[in-house]
Structure formats: structure tokens, C-alpha cells
Amino acid sequence: MQLPRNPFKASLTGDTRYGCWAGFATGYATEILATTGFDWLLIDGEHAPNNVPTILTQLQAVAGYSCAPVVRTVNHDPALIKQLLDIGTQTLMIPMVDTAEQAAQLVAATRYPPQGFRGVGGGLTRATRWGEVEDYMTTAHEELCLIVQVESRSGVDNAEAIAATPGIDAVFVGPFDLSTDTGHIGNPDHPEVQAMIRHTLDATHAAGKAAGILAPVEADARRYADWGFDFIAVGIDISLLRQAAKDTVARYKGDQ
Numbered sequence: 001m002q003l004p005r006n007p008f009k010a011s012l013t014g015d016t017r018y019g020c021w022a023g024f025a026t027g028y029a030t031e032i033l034a035t036t037g038f039d040w041l042l043i044d045g046e047h048a049p050n051n052v053p054t055i056l057t058q059l060q061a062v063a064g065y066s067c068a069p070v071v072r073t074v075n076h077d078p079a080l081i082k083q084l085l086d087i088g089t090q091t092l093m094i095p096m097v098d099t100a101e102q103a104a105q106l107v108a109a110t111r112y113p114p115q116g117f118r119g120v121g122g123g124l125t126r127a128t129r130w131g132e133v134e135d136y137m138t139t140a141h142e143e144l145c146l147i148v149q150v151e152s153r154s155g156v157d158n159a160e161a162i163a164a165t166p167g168i169d170a171v172f173v174g175p176f177d178l179s180t181d182t183g184h185i186g187n188p189d190h191p192e193v194q195a196m197i198r199h200t201l202d203a204t205h206a207a208g209k210a211a212g213i214l215a216p217v218e219a220d221a222r223r224y225a226d227w228g229f230d231f232i233a234v235g236i237d238i239s240l241l242r243q244a245a246k247d248t249v250a251r252y253k254g255d256q
């Protein structure tokens with residue numbers, strides 16, 4: 001059996017790819033999202049109530065669709081990264097990366113020795129399709145996509161070096177953490193934050209890597225697409241449900 005291709009990695013060809021945050025932490029809800037036309041979705045292990053088994057269920061639920069899954073970890077723990085890779089995650093997003101040293105450690109966590117220190121799960125893992133994928137250990141890295149989040153002042157200061165780290169495929173700006181870290185709490189539109197976002201985008205492209213961002217407000221998403229962001233999360237499933245529910249109630253009962 002061939003190593004499964006990574007559709008997200010393959011889609012980073014220059015056109016902006018539009019995605020949605022998946023926060024319900026169930027295969028059922030995430031599968032619904034995968035049928036709606038988004039290019040990719042983010043299974044959020046940082047702020048949604050996910051763990052390895054719930055992420056596995058969601059990866060299985062979306063496997064038959066063209067919408068590519070991206071899995072965000074809660075931290076930099078190599079043991080968690082190992083488990084997420086073993087269940088078949090091919091695109092990983094790691095939050096709060098501030099230095100090139102951290103980026104290099106994260107790359108090493110995704111590579112088998114001698115390039116890194118990932119442990120061998122072999123035929124026990126979905127990643128190898130329980131041993132059916134030929135040459136998994138020597139080829140797995142070719143279909144992995146490692147995205148690091150820059151979302152602090154120090155991350156922006158080190159953006160060139162982080163993006164240039166070998167094995168890093170993309171940098172994703174976290175606008176809400178970045179605005180909060182810089183004292184503009186919850187205001188990514190502040191000019192200082194906007195300048196930092198632009199700087200991170202330019203540094204990432206200068207390193208030949210792809211850049212992504214979260215932009216649930218349409219005007220922001222369109223501006224970032226004009227700037228040249230390669231992948232943009234333009235929605236959050238929980239917010240979409242809440243807004244649709246509130247609008248429906250308001251039509252019958254008025255604003256409450």
C-alpha cells in the first residue's frame with residue numbers, strides 16, 4: 001500500500017485556501033463540516049475539548065472527503081506529537097512557537113532517527129495502515145506538513161528564523177494571542193498588530209514557506225487574501241452555529 005498523500009500540503013500552491021475551525025470535538029459535527037466545501041478544517045486540540053481518541057474519530061470521519069484535516073496540538077509535548085502522528089495526522093499545527101530552536105525541536109519530534117527522535121509505532125499504528133504502507137519510516141516525512149504558530153512579540157521578532165527552519169512547512173499567525181501578547185487585548189486590527197502580521201507574512205514568504213491566519217471577520221479575511229496569505233480560516237463552527245441559532249430565534253422572538 002502506498003503512503004497516503006497529504007492533500008493539505010499538496011494544496012499549498014499559491015492560491016488562497018479557505019478553511020474552518022472545528023471545535024465540537026465529535027466526528028459527527030466535523031464530518032458535516034467536511035461536506036460543506038471548505039478546502040481544509042482545523043481539528044482544535046488546544047482550545048476544544050479534544051484528546052487523542054476524539055481526534056482519531058474525526059480523522060476517520062473526514063477521510064472520505066476532499067476537505068483536508070489539520071490537527072492543532074495543545075502544547076509542544078513530543079509524546080503527544082508522536083501519538084497524533086501515529087493515529088494518522090499528516091498536517092500538524094503547533095501553537096506558541098517563539099524561537100527557531102523550538103521550531104527545530106518540533107521538527108525533530110516528527111522525524112525518525114537519525115533526523116529526529118520520533119519513536120517507532122510500526123504495525124500498531126493507523127499512520128502505517130497497520131503495517132501495510134511500504135517504506136513508511138523512510139518516506140513519512142514527505143507527506144507530513146508541519147505548521148507552527150507565531151502569536152507573540154518574540155515569535156514575530158524571530159519570524160525569519162522560525163520560518164527558515166528546515167522541516168517547517170508553514171507559519172500560522174494567531175491574531176488573538178498576538179494582539180493580547182502585545183497589549184491590544186482581543187484587537188488584531190490595531191495598527192501595531194497589523195504591522196506584525198504583515199511582517200510575519202513577509203518573513204514566511206521570504207523563507208519560501210506558506211503562511212496562514214485565522215480571520216472570522218470577512219473584511220479581515222479579504223484583506224489577508226489580498227496580502228497573499230496562503231490559507232485562511234474564515235469561520236469557526238461553534239460561532240457559525242450560535243449565530244445561525246440566534247438569528248433564527250430573533251426572527252420569531254426578537255433580540256433578547
Ligand SMILES: O=C(O)C(=O)C[C@H](O)[C@@H](O)CO
Nearest residue numbers: 047151174175176177178214
Ligand atoms: O491566537 C489566535 O488567534 C489563535 O491561535 C486562534 C485561537 O486560539 C482560536 O481558538 C480563537 O477562537
